[in-house]
Amino acid sequence: MNPVGSVRNPQDSSSVQSSRAGAAASRPVMRVLLAASIVLAGLWIAACGGSDSTGPVEVGSVTVGPAVSAFTSLGQTAQLNAVVADVNGQTISNPDVTWSSSNTAVATVNASGLVSATGNGSAIITASSGGKSGTADVSVAHVVA
Numbered sequence: 239m240n241p242v243g244s245v246r247n248p249q250d251s252s253s254v255q256s257s258r259a260g261a262a263a264s265r266p267v268m269r270v271l272l273a274a275s276i277v278l279a280g281l282w283i284a285a286c287g288g289s290d291s292t293g294p295v296e297v298g299s300v301t302v303g304p305a306v307s308a309f310t311s312l313g314q315t316a317q318l319n320a321v322v323a324d325v326n327g328q329t330i331s332n333p334d335v336t337w338s339s340s341n342t343a344v345a346t347v348n349a350s351g352l353v354s355a356t357g358n359g360s361a362i363i364t365a366s367s368g369g370k371s372g373t374a375d376v377s378v379a380h381v382v383a
Contacts, residue, residue, distance in 0.1 A: 297333070297368025298325035309345075309355035309378040318351040318374055320365035336366045345376045355380070 301321045309316070322333035337347040341361035347353045353363055355378040363374045 295324045295330055295368075297322055297330070297370045298327065299323045300335070300365050300367050300370045300372035302363065302365045302372040302374040305374050307353060307374060307376045309376070310380065312355050312357065312378070312380045314355045314378075316353050316376075318347070318353055318363060318365070320351060320367065320372060322367045322370075330367075333367045338364050338366070339376075340364070344378050 299322070301323070303319050303321070304316075307316045307318070318337075320333075320335045320337075322330045322335065324330055335351070337349060337351050339345050339347050339353075339361050340363075341359060343357045344355070344359040344361040345353050345363065346356055347363050351363075351365065353376060355376075358378050358380055360375065360377045363376055364371050365373075
């Protein structure tokens with residue numbers, strides 16, 4: 239007589255366990271695989287710092303250079319650059335920077351930081367990013383000959 243839960247194989251006279259018995263036997267293996275997966279996921283998250291490195295970065299400072307530009311003729315231009323750093327002092331690649339002039343009658347600035355002399359006097363050019371800003375002083379002294 240066959241044991242309960244077994245099926246007799248008529249060709250080789252061996253017993254084959256039913257699918258219930260096989261499923262019960264594979265449960266410990268599945269638990270080990272699940273536990274290993276959880277451990278590996280935890281290690282991966284810990285190694286990556288546990289955060290999304292492509293998310294927003296807090297701006298710590300904005301530095302504009304050159305800090306001073308002196309123009310001697312109207313229409314003269316100079317390229318300013320803004321270096322944006324995070325709170326740890328690391329330079330941020332491709333930050334969003336907004337440029338502005340305190341006196342557009344003296345100097346204008348475009349979205350890329352190119353300053354153009356428009357009249358005699360002085361102006362402050364400001365670069366802003368992430369709530370922080372940096373400045374450069376501009377003076378224009380066009381002398382008509």
